[in-house]
Amino acid sequence: MTELLTSAQMRAIEADAIATGHVSGLEMMEAAGSGVVAAILAWRDGRDGPLSLHGKLPRFFGQTVETGASAVVLCGPGNNGGDGFVIGRLLHRAGWAVEVFLLGDPEALRGDARTNYEHWLEIGDVRPLSDCTSDRWIKQTLVVDALFGTGLTRHLPDVVENVLMATANCPRVAVDVPSGLCADRGVVLSERSLPAAHLTVTFHRPKLGHLLADGPTQCGALAVADIGLAARGIAPFKHDQVVSEAVPSDLRKQQGHKYSHGHALVLSGGVGRGGAARLAARAALRVGAGAVTIGCPPAAMIENAAQLNAIMLQAVGDVGALDAILDDSRINALCVGPGFGLSEDRADKLHALLKSGRAAVIDADALTLLSKDADLRGALHGKCVLTPHAGEFARLFPDLADAMDSTPDRNKTEIVRMAAADVGCVVVFKGADTVIADPTGTCCVNASAYHRAAPWLATAGSGDVLAGLIAGLMARGVTPWDAAQTGAWLHTESAVSFGPGLIAEDLPEELPNVLQNIAS
Numbered sequence: 001m002t003e004l005l006t007s008a009q010m011r012a013i014e015a016d017a018i019a020t021g022h023v024s025g026l027e028m029m030e031a032a033g034s035g036v037v038a039a040i041l042a043w044r045d046g047r048d049g050p051l052s053l054h055g056k057l058p059r060f061f062g063q064t065v066e067t068g069a070s071a072v073v074l075c076g077p078g079n080n081g082g083d084g085f086v087i088g089r090l091l092h093r094a095g096w097a098v099e100v101f102l103l104g105d106p107e108a109l110r111g112d113a114r115t116n117y118e119h120w121l122e123i124g125d126v127r128p129l130s131d132c133t134s135d136r137w138i139k140q141t142l143v144v145d146a147l148f149g150t151g152l153t154r155h156l157p158d159v160v161e162n163v164l165m166a167t168a169n170c171p172r173v174a175v176d177v178p179s180g181l182c183a184d185r186g187v188v189l190s191e192r193s194l195p196a197a198h199l200t201v202t203f204h205r206p207k208l209g210h211l212l213a214d215g216p217t218q219c220g221a222l223a224v225a226d227i228g229l230a231a232r233g234i235a236p237f238k239h240d241q242v243v244s245e246a247v248p249s250d251l252r253k254q255q256g257h258k259y260s261h262g263h264a265l266v267l268s269g270g271v272g273r274g275g276a277a278r279l280a281a282r283a284a285l286r287v288g289a290g291a292v293t294i295g296c297p298p299a300a301m302i303e304n305a306a307q308l309n310a311i312m313l314q315a316v317g318d319v320g321a322l323d324a325i326l327d328d329s330r331i332n333a334l335c336v337g338p339g340f341g342l343s344e345d346r347a348d349k350l351h352a353l354l355k356s357g358r359a360a361v362i363d364a365d366a367l368t369l370l371s372k373d374a375d376l377r378g379a380l381h382g383k384c385v386l387t388p389h390a391g392e393f394a395r396l397f398p399d400l401a402d403a404m405d406s407t408p409d410r411n412k413t414e415i416v417r418m419a420a421a422d423v424g425c426v427v428v429f430k431g432a433d434t435v436i437a438d439p440t441g442t443c444c445v446n447a448s449a450y451h452r453a454a455p456w457l458a459t460a461g462s463g464d465v466l467a468g469l470i471a472g473l474m475a476r477g478v479t480p481w482d483a484a485q486t487g488a489w490l491h492t493e494s495a496v497s498f499g500p501g502l503i504a505e506d507l508p509e510e511l512p513n514v515l516q517n518i519a520s
Protein backbone atom coordinates (compact mmCIF):
# COMPACT_ATOMS: atom_id res chain seq x y z
CA MET A 1 0.00 0.00 0.00
CA THR A 2 1.29 3.45 -0.85
CA GLU A 3 0.35 6.29 1.45
CA LEU A 4 -0.38 9.68 -0.09
CA LEU A 5 0.56 12.62 2.08
CA THR A 6 -0.54 16.20 2.44
CA SER A 7 2.12 18.92 2.61
CA ALA A 8 1.47 19.32 6.33
CA GLN A 9 1.89 15.59 6.94
CA MET A 10 5.16 15.52 5.00
CA ARG A 11 6.44 18.46 7.02
CA ALA A 12 5.42 16.72 10.26
CA ILE A 13 7.17 13.48 9.20
CA GLU A 14 10.35 15.40 8.38
CA ALA A 15 10.20 17.38 11.61
CA ASP A 16 9.65 14.22 13.67
CA ALA A 17 12.59 12.47 11.98
CA ILE A 18 14.82 15.45 12.76
CA ALA A 19 13.54 15.80 16.34
CA THR A 20 14.21 12.13 17.10
CA GLY A 21 17.74 12.40 15.70
CA HIS A 22 17.04 10.00 12.84
CA VAL A 23 18.31 12.35 10.14
CA SER A 24 19.17 16.04 9.80
CA GLY A 25 17.47 18.52 7.49
CA LEU A 26 20.73 18.99 5.62
CA GLU A 27 21.09 15.23 5.07
CA MET A 28 17.53 15.04 3.73
CA MET A 29 18.18 17.94 1.39
CA GLU A 30 21.37 16.30 0.10
CA ALA A 31 19.47 13.03 -0.46
CA ALA A 32 16.66 14.90 -2.21
CA GLY A 33 19.09 16.59 -4.62
CA SER A 34 20.95 13.37 -5.17
CA GLY A 35 17.71 11.50 -5.97
CA VAL A 36 16.74 14.08 -8.55
CA VAL A 37 20.17 13.98 -10.19
CA ALA A 38 20.10 10.16 -10.35
CA ALA A 39 16.75 10.38 -12.11
CA ILE A 40 18.02 13.05 -14.53
CA LEU A 41 21.10 11.03 -15.50
CA ALA A 42 19.03 7.90 -16.04
CA TRP A 43 16.59 9.84 -18.22
CA ARG A 44 19.33 11.44 -20.29
CA ASP A 45 21.12 8.15 -20.82
CA GLY A 46 17.92 6.30 -21.66
CA ARG A 47 18.34 3.69 -18.94
CA ASP A 48 16.16 2.54 -16.09
CA GLY A 49 16.83 4.78 -13.15
CA PRO A 50 17.36 3.69 -9.59
CA LEU A 51 13.89 5.06 -8.74
CA SER A 52 10.73 3.28 -9.77
CA LEU A 53 8.99 5.41 -12.34
CA HIS A 54 5.24 5.86 -12.67
CA GLY A 55 4.22 6.79 -16.19
CA LYS A 56 6.15 7.26 -19.38
CA LEU A 57 9.06 9.58 -20.04
CA PRO A 58 9.62 10.90 -23.54
CA ARG A 59 13.08 10.31 -25.02
CA PHE A 60 15.44 12.91 -23.62
CA PHE A 61 15.66 15.65 -26.21
CA GLY A 62 17.87 18.63 -27.05
CA GLN A 63 21.15 17.20 -25.84
CA THR A 64 23.26 14.14 -26.37
CA VAL A 65 26.09 12.75 -24.35
CA GLU A 66 28.44 13.78 -27.19
CA THR A 67 27.36 17.43 -27.42
CA GLY A 68 27.66 17.87 -23.68
CA ALA A 69 24.93 18.57 -21.24
CA SER A 70 23.69 21.77 -19.73
CA ALA A 71 21.05 22.70 -17.21
CA VAL A 72 19.48 25.80 -15.77
CA VAL A 73 18.36 25.40 -12.20
CA LEU A 74 15.55 27.69 -11.09
CA CYS A 75 15.65 28.09 -7.31
CA GLY A 76 12.91 29.47 -5.09
CA PRO A 77 13.15 31.18 -1.69
CA GLY A 78 12.51 28.09 0.49
CA ASN A 79 13.80 24.55 0.88
CA ASN A 80 12.67 23.56 -2.62
CA GLY A 81 15.21 26.13 -3.80
CA GLY A 82 17.69 24.55 -1.36
CA ASP A 83 17.27 21.24 -3.20
CA GLY A 84 17.96 23.18 -6.41
CA PHE A 85 21.39 24.33 -5.15
CA VAL A 86 22.27 20.71 -4.30
CA ILE A 87 21.17 19.59 -7.78
CA GLY A 88 23.24 22.32 -9.41
CA ARG A 89 26.31 21.22 -7.45
CA LEU A 90 25.85 17.51 -8.22
CA LEU A 91 25.18 18.09 -11.94
CA HIS A 92 28.27 20.27 -12.10
CA ARG A 93 30.25 17.46 -10.47
CA ALA A 94 28.88 15.10 -13.16
CA GLY A 95 30.33 17.36 -15.87
CA TRP A 96 27.27 19.42 -16.79
CA ALA A 97 27.37 23.13 -17.57
CA VAL A 98 25.04 24.59 -14.94
CA GLU A 99 23.50 28.05 -14.54
CA VAL A 100 21.58 28.85 -11.36
CA PHE A 101 18.82 31.46 -11.04
CA LEU A 102 17.14 32.56 -7.82
CA LEU A 103 13.76 34.09 -7.11
CA GLY A 104 14.12 36.87 -4.55
CA ASP A 105 16.87 38.20 -2.35
CA PRO A 106 19.74 35.76 -1.58
CA GLU A 107 20.11 37.46 1.81
CA ALA A 108 16.66 36.19 2.73
CA LEU A 109 17.65 32.50 2.31
CA ARG A 110 17.62 30.62 5.61
CA GLY A 111 18.76 27.33 7.15
CA ASP A 112 19.70 24.40 4.95
CA ALA A 113 18.78 26.30 1.79
CA ARG A 114 21.25 29.02 2.75
CA THR A 115 23.97 26.46 3.50
CA ASN A 116 23.56 24.91 0.05
CA TYR A 117 23.40 28.32 -1.62
CA GLU A 118 26.79 29.08 -0.06
CA HIS A 119 28.21 25.75 -1.26
CA TRP A 120 27.02 26.59 -4.76
CA LEU A 121 28.72 30.02 -4.64
CA GLU A 122 32.04 28.15 -4.38
CA ILE A 123 31.25 26.79 -7.86
CA GLY A 124 29.36 29.45 -9.77
CA ASP A 125 27.18 32.54 -9.81
CA VAL A 126 23.55 32.97 -8.93
CA ARG A 127 21.56 35.23 -11.26
CA PRO A 128 18.16 36.83 -10.68
CA LEU A 129 15.31 34.68 -11.95
CA SER A 130 14.06 37.45 -14.26
CA ASP A 131 17.27 37.04 -16.35
CA CYS A 132 16.23 33.54 -17.33
CA THR A 133 14.08 34.51 -20.28
CA SER A 134 16.94 35.10 -22.68
CA ASP A 135 17.82 32.58 -25.41
CA ARG A 136 21.36 32.67 -24.14
CA TRP A 137 20.41 30.48 -21.20
CA ILE A 138 17.54 28.37 -22.25
CA LYS A 139 18.31 26.92 -25.64
CA GLN A 140 18.08 23.14 -25.58
CA THR A 141 18.90 23.04 -21.95
CA LEU A 142 17.45 20.94 -19.17
CA VAL A 143 15.30 23.06 -16.86
CA VAL A 144 15.30 22.05 -13.21
CA ASP A 145 12.26 23.56 -11.54
CA ALA A 146 13.14 24.06 -7.86
CA LEU A 147 11.03 27.18 -7.36
CA PHE A 148 8.22 25.96 -5.11
CA GLY A 149 7.43 22.59 -3.61
CA THR A 150 5.11 21.75 -0.75
CA GLY A 151 5.38 25.32 0.61
CA LEU A 152 3.45 27.04 -2.19
CA THR A 153 0.72 29.06 -0.51
CA ARG A 154 -0.70 31.36 -3.19
CA HIS A 155 -0.79 32.15 -6.90
CA LEU A 156 2.55 32.30 -8.69
CA PRO A 157 4.28 35.67 -9.09
CA ASP A 158 4.42 37.00 -12.69
CA VAL A 159 8.16 36.57 -12.96
CA VAL A 160 7.83 32.85 -12.23
CA GLU A 161 5.07 32.41 -14.79
CA ASN A 162 7.13 34.30 -17.40
CA VAL A 163 10.17 32.11 -16.89
CA LEU A 164 8.14 28.90 -16.93
CA MET A 165 6.51 30.00 -20.21
CA ALA A 166 9.83 31.10 -21.74
CA THR A 167 11.32 27.67 -21.04
CA ALA A 168 8.27 25.78 -22.26
CA ASN A 169 10.13 23.92 -25.02
CA CYS A 170 12.95 22.62 -22.83
CA PRO A 171 13.10 19.22 -21.18
CA ARG A 172 11.91 19.88 -17.66
CA VAL A 173 12.34 18.14 -14.31
CA ALA A 174 10.26 19.33 -11.39
CA VAL A 175 11.69 18.98 -7.90
CA ASP A 176 9.05 17.50 -5.58
CA VAL A 177 6.12 19.31 -7.22
CA PRO A 178 5.89 21.30 -10.48
CA SER A 179 5.92 24.93 -9.34
CA GLY A 180 2.41 26.28 -9.34
CA LEU A 181 0.79 22.93 -8.58
CA CYS A 182 -0.87 22.77 -5.17
CA ALA A 183 0.58 19.65 -3.53
CA ASP A 184 -2.66 19.06 -1.58
CA ARG A 185 -5.33 19.68 -4.21
CA GLY A 186 -3.63 19.02 -7.56
CA VAL A 187 -4.85 22.34 -8.95
CA VAL A 188 -2.59 24.87 -10.65
CA LEU A 189 -2.39 28.21 -8.82
CA SER A 190 -2.06 30.32 -11.96
CA GLU A 191 -4.41 31.85 -14.50
CA ARG A 192 -2.04 30.83 -17.28
CA SER A 193 -1.70 27.47 -18.90
CA LEU A 194 1.72 26.52 -17.55
CA PRO A 195 3.91 23.99 -19.36
CA ALA A 196 3.94 20.57 -17.72
CA ALA A 197 7.07 18.88 -16.43
CA HIS A 198 8.29 15.76 -18.23
CA LEU A 199 9.50 14.22 -14.99
CA THR A 200 8.68 15.02 -11.37
CA VAL A 201 10.84 13.56 -8.62
CA THR A 202 9.13 13.66 -5.27
CA PHE A 203 10.42 12.54 -1.91
CA HIS A 204 9.52 9.69 0.43
CA ARG A 205 5.86 9.36 -0.60
CA PRO A 206 3.68 10.88 -3.35
CA LYS A 207 1.60 13.84 -2.22
CA LEU A 208 -2.15 14.01 -2.84
CA GLY A 209 -1.60 16.67 -5.49
CA HIS A 210 0.43 14.25 -7.60
CA LEU A 211 -2.68 12.12 -8.11
CA LEU A 212 -5.63 14.49 -7.82
CA ALA A 213 -7.12 16.76 -10.51
CA ASP A 214 -4.46 18.26 -12.82
CA GLY A 215 -1.56 16.74 -10.88
CA PRO A 216 -0.73 13.84 -13.21
CA THR A 217 -0.87 16.06 -16.31
CA GLN A 218 1.42 18.65 -14.74
CA CYS A 219 3.91 16.13 -13.35
CA GLY A 220 4.60 14.13 -16.55
CA ALA A 221 6.13 10.95 -15.17
CA LEU A 222 6.53 10.57 -11.41
CA ALA A 223 9.47 9.11 -9.49
CA VAL A 224 9.73 8.82 -5.72
CA ALA A 225 13.16 9.15 -4.07
CA ASP A 226 14.03 8.12 -0.52
CA ILE A 227 15.51 10.92 1.55
CA GLY A 228 16.54 8.80 4.52
CA LEU A 229 13.04 8.29 5.89
CA ALA A 230 12.36 4.79 4.53
CA ALA A 231 12.86 3.09 7.89
CA ARG A 232 10.47 5.51 9.60
CA GLY A 233 7.62 5.08 7.14
CA ILE A 234 4.93 7.58 7.98
CA ALA A 235 5.72 8.05 11.70
CA PRO A 236 4.37 9.89 13.69
CA PHE A 237 1.18 9.11 11.75
CA LYS A 238 -0.70 5.83 11.76
CA HIS A 239 -2.02 4.27 8.56
CA ASP A 240 -5.62 5.26 9.21
CA GLN A 241 -4.58 8.92 9.54
CA VAL A 242 -3.39 9.19 5.95
CA VAL A 243 -4.96 8.60 2.56
CA SER A 244 -3.72 5.58 0.62
CA GLU A 245 -3.74 4.41 -2.98
CA ALA A 246 -6.56 1.94 -3.72
CA VAL A 247 -5.52 -1.72 -3.56
CA PRO A 248 -7.55 -4.77 -4.53
CA SER A 249 -8.71 -7.39 -2.04
CA ASP A 250 -7.73 -11.03 -2.39
CA LEU A 251 -10.27 -12.27 -4.96
CA ARG A 252 -9.41 -15.95 -5.05
CA LYS A 253 -12.54 -18.05 -4.78
CA GLN A 254 -13.16 -20.83 -2.32
CA GLN A 255 -14.99 -23.96 -3.58
CA GLY A 256 -18.73 -23.79 -3.23
CA HIS A 257 -22.02 -23.74 -5.09
CA LYS A 258 -23.28 -20.69 -6.94
CA TYR A 259 -25.26 -19.22 -4.08
CA SER A 260 -22.28 -19.49 -1.74
CA HIS A 261 -20.72 -16.82 -3.98
CA GLY A 262 -23.71 -14.56 -3.49
CA HIS A 263 -26.69 -13.39 -5.50
CA ALA A 264 -26.88 -9.81 -6.78
CA LEU A 265 -30.13 -8.15 -7.80
CA VAL A 266 -29.81 -5.31 -10.32
CA LEU A 267 -32.88 -3.11 -10.82
CA SER A 268 -33.52 -1.96 -14.38
CA GLY A 269 -35.58 0.81 -15.93
CA GLY A 270 -38.40 0.43 -18.44
CA VAL A 271 -38.57 -0.50 -22.11
CA GLY A 272 -35.56 0.72 -24.08
CA ARG A 273 -33.72 1.75 -20.91
CA GLY A 274 -32.29 -1.58 -19.85
CA GLY A 275 -28.77 -1.33 -21.31
CA ALA A 276 -27.23 0.30 -18.27
CA ALA A 277 -28.57 -2.34 -15.88
CA ARG A 278 -27.45 -5.12 -18.23
CA LEU A 279 -23.91 -3.68 -18.22
CA ALA A 280 -23.94 -3.55 -14.43
CA ALA A 281 -25.30 -7.09 -14.17
CA ARG A 282 -22.68 -8.46 -16.58
CA ALA A 283 -19.91 -6.82 -14.52
CA ALA A 284 -21.36 -8.25 -11.28
CA LEU A 285 -21.36 -11.76 -12.79
CA ARG A 286 -17.86 -11.44 -14.27
CA VAL A 287 -16.41 -10.27 -10.96
CA GLY A 288 -17.63 -13.46 -9.41
CA ALA A 289 -21.11 -13.13 -7.95
CA GLY A 290 -22.53 -16.67 -8.04
CA ALA A 291 -25.84 -15.50 -9.51
CA VAL A 292 -27.16 -12.21 -10.86
CA THR A 293 -30.78 -11.31 -11.47
CA ILE A 294 -32.11 -8.28 -13.27
CA GLY A 295 -35.44 -7.03 -11.95
CA CYS A 296 -37.30 -5.03 -14.59
CA PRO A 297 -40.83 -3.71 -15.20
CA PRO A 298 -43.03 -6.42 -16.81
CA ALA A 299 -43.15 -4.54 -20.13
CA ALA A 300 -39.36 -4.73 -20.42
CA MET A 301 -39.15 -8.52 -19.92
CA ILE A 302 -39.02 -9.39 -23.63
CA GLU A 303 -36.34 -6.82 -24.38
CA ASN A 304 -34.18 -8.08 -21.55
CA ALA A 305 -34.85 -11.77 -22.19
CA ALA A 306 -33.65 -11.32 -25.77
CA GLN A 307 -30.30 -10.08 -24.50
CA LEU A 308 -29.53 -12.23 -21.47
CA ASN A 309 -28.42 -15.80 -20.92
CA ALA A 310 -26.50 -16.46 -17.71
CA ILE A 311 -28.15 -13.49 -16.04
CA MET A 312 -31.59 -14.28 -14.65
CA LEU A 313 -34.64 -12.10 -15.07
CA GLN A 314 -37.60 -11.29 -12.87
CA ALA A 315 -40.55 -9.00 -13.48
CA VAL A 316 -40.87 -6.29 -10.85
CA GLY A 317 -44.23 -4.58 -11.21
CA ASP A 318 -44.98 -2.66 -8.06
CA VAL A 319 -43.29 -2.33 -4.69
CA GLY A 320 -45.17 -5.42 -3.47
CA ALA A 321 -43.54 -7.47 -6.22
CA LEU A 322 -40.16 -6.14 -5.23
CA ASP A 323 -40.77 -7.00 -1.58
CA ALA A 324 -41.68 -10.54 -2.63
CA ILE A 325 -38.37 -10.89 -4.49
CA LEU A 326 -36.51 -9.52 -1.50
CA ASP A 327 -38.06 -12.30 0.62
CA ASP A 328 -35.45 -14.54 -1.00
CA SER A 329 -32.71 -14.39 1.60
CA ARG A 330 -30.10 -15.59 -0.91
CA ILE A 331 -30.17 -12.15 -2.55
CA ASN A 332 -27.41 -10.44 -0.61
CA ALA A 333 -26.40 -7.45 -2.75
CA LEU A 334 -28.33 -4.84 -4.69
CA CYS A 335 -27.49 -2.44 -7.48
CA VAL A 336 -29.89 0.36 -8.25
CA GLY A 337 -29.67 3.45 -10.41
CA PRO A 338 -28.28 2.66 -13.86
CA GLY A 339 -31.14 3.46 -16.28
CA PHE A 340 -33.57 3.20 -13.34
CA GLY A 341 -35.70 6.30 -13.97
CA LEU A 342 -36.92 9.05 -11.68
CA SER A 343 -40.67 8.49 -11.34
CA GLU A 344 -42.44 8.27 -7.98
CA ASP A 345 -42.70 4.51 -8.07
CA ARG A 346 -38.93 4.37 -8.53
CA ALA A 347 -38.48 6.33 -5.31
CA ASP A 348 -40.80 3.85 -3.54
CA LYS A 349 -38.79 0.94 -4.87
CA LEU A 350 -35.54 2.55 -3.78
CA HIS A 351 -37.04 2.94 -0.34
CA ALA A 352 -37.96 -0.74 -0.24
CA LEU A 353 -34.44 -1.71 -1.29
CA LEU A 354 -32.86 0.46 1.40
CA LYS A 355 -35.31 -0.79 4.02
CA SER A 356 -34.20 -4.37 3.33
CA GLY A 357 -30.83 -3.44 4.91
CA ARG A 358 -28.84 -5.34 2.28
CA ALA A 359 -25.52 -4.28 0.83
CA ALA A 360 -26.47 -1.87 -1.97
CA VAL A 361 -24.76 0.19 -4.65
CA ILE A 362 -26.66 3.43 -5.20
CA ASP A 363 -25.76 4.95 -8.56
CA ALA A 364 -27.00 7.29 -11.30
CA ASP A 365 -30.79 7.93 -11.17
CA ALA A 366 -30.99 6.52 -7.65
CA LEU A 367 -28.54 9.23 -6.53
CA THR A 368 -30.73 11.88 -8.12
CA LEU A 369 -33.74 10.45 -6.27
CA LEU A 370 -31.77 10.61 -3.02
CA SER A 371 -30.83 14.24 -3.58
CA LYS A 372 -34.52 15.18 -3.87
CA ASP A 373 -35.91 13.23 -0.93
CA ALA A 374 -34.74 13.60 2.68
CA ASP A 375 -36.64 10.45 3.77
CA LEU A 376 -34.81 8.35 1.21
CA ARG A 377 -31.52 9.86 2.29
CA GLY A 378 -32.37 9.05 5.88
CA ALA A 379 -32.88 5.39 4.93
CA LEU A 380 -29.24 4.98 3.85
CA HIS A 381 -27.33 2.57 6.06
CA GLY A 382 -23.79 1.32 6.61
CA LYS A 383 -23.94 -1.33 3.88
CA CYS A 384 -24.63 1.23 1.13
CA VAL A 385 -22.08 2.48 -1.38
CA LEU A 386 -22.85 5.73 -3.20
CA THR A 387 -21.07 6.19 -6.53
CA PRO A 388 -21.60 9.80 -7.70
CA HIS A 389 -19.77 11.52 -10.54
CA ALA A 390 -19.04 15.23 -10.10
CA GLY A 391 -22.54 16.40 -11.13
CA GLU A 392 -24.30 13.90 -8.90
CA PHE A 393 -21.98 14.71 -6.02
CA ALA A 394 -22.80 18.41 -6.35
CA ARG A 395 -26.52 17.62 -6.27
CA LEU A 396 -26.17 15.42 -3.19
CA PHE A 397 -23.67 17.57 -1.28
CA PRO A 398 -23.92 21.10 -2.69
CA ASP A 399 -22.12 22.76 0.23
CA LEU A 400 -19.23 20.34 0.12
CA ALA A 401 -18.90 20.66 -3.67
CA ASP A 402 -18.76 24.47 -3.28
CA ALA A 403 -16.12 24.18 -0.58
CA MET A 404 -13.98 21.98 -2.81
CA ASP A 405 -13.98 24.60 -5.54
CA SER A 406 -13.39 27.58 -3.30
CA THR A 407 -11.57 26.58 -0.12
CA PRO A 408 -7.84 25.91 -0.41
CA ASP A 409 -7.60 23.47 2.51
CA ARG A 410 -10.50 21.36 1.29
CA ASN A 411 -9.06 18.88 -1.15
CA LYS A 412 -11.17 16.16 -2.75
CA THR A 413 -10.23 13.59 -0.10
CA GLU A 414 -11.39 15.86 2.74
CA ILE A 415 -14.64 16.58 0.95
CA VAL A 416 -15.41 12.91 0.32
CA ARG A 417 -14.59 12.04 3.94
CA MET A 418 -17.10 14.64 5.08
CA ALA A 419 -19.69 13.33 2.62
CA ALA A 420 -19.26 9.75 3.87
CA ALA A 421 -19.57 10.90 7.48
CA ASP A 422 -22.71 12.83 6.56
CA VAL A 423 -24.55 9.90 4.95
CA GLY A 424 -23.02 7.18 7.15
CA CYS A 425 -21.84 4.96 4.31
CA VAL A 426 -19.08 4.55 1.72
CA VAL A 427 -18.92 7.28 -0.92
CA VAL A 428 -17.08 6.79 -4.22
CA PHE A 429 -16.58 10.17 -5.93
CA LYS A 430 -15.77 9.10 -9.48
CA GLY A 431 -13.34 10.68 -11.89
CA ALA A 432 -9.87 10.08 -13.29
CA ASP A 433 -8.99 10.64 -9.60
CA THR A 434 -11.67 8.54 -7.92
CA VAL A 435 -11.73 9.18 -4.17
CA ILE A 436 -13.35 6.69 -1.81
CA ALA A 437 -14.09 7.30 1.86
CA ASP A 438 -16.00 5.56 4.62
CA PRO A 439 -17.78 7.22 7.55
CA THR A 440 -14.83 6.66 9.90
CA GLY A 441 -12.55 8.75 7.66
CA THR A 442 -10.68 5.90 5.98
CA CYS A 443 -9.92 7.18 2.52
CA CYS A 444 -8.16 6.06 -0.66
CA VAL A 445 -7.55 7.35 -4.17
CA ASN A 446 -7.80 5.25 -7.32
CA ALA A 447 -6.10 7.39 -9.93
CA SER A 448 -6.32 6.40 -13.58
CA ALA A 449 -3.04 8.17 -14.16
CA TYR A 450 0.64 7.63 -15.00
CA HIS A 451 1.14 3.91 -15.86
CA ARG A 452 -2.58 3.41 -15.14
CA ALA A 453 -3.80 6.24 -17.36
CA ALA A 454 -6.93 5.18 -19.26
CA PRO A 455 -8.54 8.22 -20.89
CA TRP A 456 -10.75 5.89 -22.92
CA LEU A 457 -12.50 4.98 -19.65
CA ALA A 458 -14.55 8.17 -20.00
CA THR A 459 -17.12 6.40 -22.19
CA ALA A 460 -20.88 5.90 -21.96
CA GLY A 461 -21.82 3.07 -19.63
CA SER A 462 -18.46 2.92 -17.87
CA GLY A 463 -20.01 4.05 -14.57
CA ASP A 464 -22.71 1.37 -14.84
CA VAL A 465 -19.98 -1.26 -15.05
CA LEU A 466 -18.30 0.14 -11.94
CA ALA A 467 -21.59 -0.03 -10.03
CA GLY A 468 -22.00 -3.66 -11.11
CA LEU A 469 -18.45 -4.55 -10.08
CA ILE A 470 -18.97 -3.20 -6.59
CA ALA A 471 -22.34 -4.93 -6.24
CA GLY A 472 -20.87 -8.22 -7.49
CA LEU A 473 -18.02 -8.00 -5.00
CA MET A 474 -20.43 -7.28 -2.15
CA ALA A 475 -22.48 -10.30 -3.24
CA ARG A 476 -19.28 -12.31 -2.79
CA GLY A 477 -19.14 -11.10 0.79
CA VAL A 478 -16.53 -8.39 0.35
CA THR A 479 -17.16 -5.46 2.73
CA PRO A 480 -18.56 -2.24 1.22
CA TRP A 481 -15.21 -0.47 1.77
CA ASP A 482 -13.12 -3.20 0.16
CA ALA A 483 -15.66 -3.73 -2.63
CA ALA A 484 -15.55 -0.03 -3.47
CA GLN A 485 -11.78 0.21 -3.68
CA THR A 486 -11.38 -3.18 -5.37
CA GLY A 487 -14.13 -2.34 -7.88
CA ALA A 488 -12.54 0.99 -8.74
CA TRP A 489 -9.12 -0.63 -9.04
CA LEU A 490 -10.40 -3.43 -11.32
CA HIS A 491 -12.30 -0.91 -13.45
CA THR A 492 -9.09 0.99 -14.20
CA GLU A 493 -7.05 -2.17 -14.70
CA SER A 494 -9.57 -3.58 -17.19
CA ALA A 495 -9.47 -0.34 -19.18
CA VAL A 496 -5.66 -0.24 -19.17
CA SER A 497 -5.49 -3.89 -20.15
CA PHE A 498 -7.95 -3.45 -23.05
CA GLY A 499 -6.45 -0.18 -24.31
CA PRO A 500 -7.76 2.45 -26.75
CA GLY A 501 -11.00 1.73 -28.58
CA LEU A 502 -12.60 0.50 -25.37
CA ILE A 503 -16.35 0.73 -24.96
CA ALA A 504 -18.21 -0.10 -21.76
CA GLU A 505 -19.16 -3.60 -23.00
CA ASP A 506 -15.46 -4.45 -23.18
CA LEU A 507 -14.80 -3.82 -19.49
CA PRO A 508 -16.47 -6.95 -18.07
CA GLU A 509 -15.01 -9.04 -20.91
CA GLU A 510 -11.48 -7.87 -20.10
CA LEU A 511 -11.89 -8.67 -16.43
CA PRO A 512 -10.82 -12.36 -16.66
CA ASN A 513 -7.39 -11.27 -17.96
CA VAL A 514 -6.99 -8.85 -15.08
CA LEU A 515 -8.16 -11.38 -12.48
CA GLN A 516 -5.78 -14.01 -13.87
CA ASN A 517 -2.88 -11.56 -13.70
CA ILE A 518 -3.47 -10.66 -10.08
CA ALA A 519 -3.93 -14.32 -9.13
CA SER A 520 -0.60 -15.35 -10.70
Ligand SMILES: NC(=O)C1=CN([C@@H]2O[C@H](COP(=O)(O)OP(=O)(O)OC[C@H]3O[C@@H](n4cnc5c(N)ncnc54)[C@H](OP(=O)(O)O)[C@@H]3O)[C@@H](O)[C@H]2O)[C@@H](O)CC1
Binds near residue numbers: 149150
Ligand atom coordinates in the same frame (compact mmCIF):
# COMPACT_ATOMS: atom_id res chain seq x y z
N1 LIG B 1 11.76 20.26 5.30
C1 LIG B 1 12.79 19.50 4.98
O1 LIG B 1 13.52 19.15 5.83
C2 LIG B 1 13.01 19.11 3.56
C3 LIG B 1 12.36 19.76 2.52
N2 LIG B 1 12.61 19.48 1.24
C4 LIG B 1 12.19 20.36 0.16
O2 LIG B 1 11.63 21.50 0.68
C5 LIG B 1 10.38 21.80 0.09
C6 LIG B 1 9.49 22.48 1.07
O3 LIG B 1 10.19 23.58 1.52
P1 LIG B 1 9.46 24.85 2.11
O4 LIG B 1 8.55 24.41 3.17
O5 LIG B 1 10.51 25.81 2.45
O6 LIG B 1 8.56 25.33 0.91
P2 LIG B 1 8.90 25.80 -0.58
O7 LIG B 1 8.04 25.03 -1.50
O8 LIG B 1 10.35 25.80 -0.85
O9 LIG B 1 8.35 27.31 -0.63
C7 LIG B 1 8.32 28.09 0.50
C8 LIG B 1 8.81 29.48 0.19
O10 LIG B 1 8.12 30.01 -0.92
C9 LIG B 1 7.42 31.19 -0.52
N3 LIG B 1 6.17 31.20 -1.27
C10 LIG B 1 5.16 30.30 -1.23
N4 LIG B 1 4.26 30.57 -2.18
C11 LIG B 1 4.71 31.66 -2.85
C12 LIG B 1 4.22 32.40 -3.94
N5 LIG B 1 3.10 32.07 -4.58
N6 LIG B 1 4.92 33.46 -4.35
C13 LIG B 1 6.08 33.82 -3.75
N7 LIG B 1 6.59 33.13 -2.70
C14 LIG B 1 5.92 32.07 -2.26
C15 LIG B 1 7.29 31.11 0.95
O11 LIG B 1 7.21 32.42 1.42
P3 LIG B 1 6.09 32.87 2.47
O12 LIG B 1 4.81 32.15 2.11
O13 LIG B 1 6.63 32.48 3.77
O14 LIG B 1 6.00 34.33 2.23
C16 LIG B 1 8.58 30.42 1.33
O15 LIG B 1 9.65 31.34 1.32
C17 LIG B 1 9.87 20.48 -0.38
O16 LIG B 1 8.98 20.64 -1.46
C18 LIG B 1 11.16 19.78 -0.77
O17 LIG B 1 11.50 20.16 -2.09
C19 LIG B 1 13.63 18.48 0.91
O18 LIG B 1 14.85 19.16 0.84
C20 LIG B 1 13.73 17.42 1.95
C21 LIG B 1 13.96 18.00 3.31
Ligand SMILES: [K+]
Binds near residue numbers: 148175176177179
Ligand atom coordinates in the same frame (compact mmCIF):
# COMPACT_ATOMS: atom_id res chain seq x y z
K1 LIG C 1 9.33 22.60 -7.85
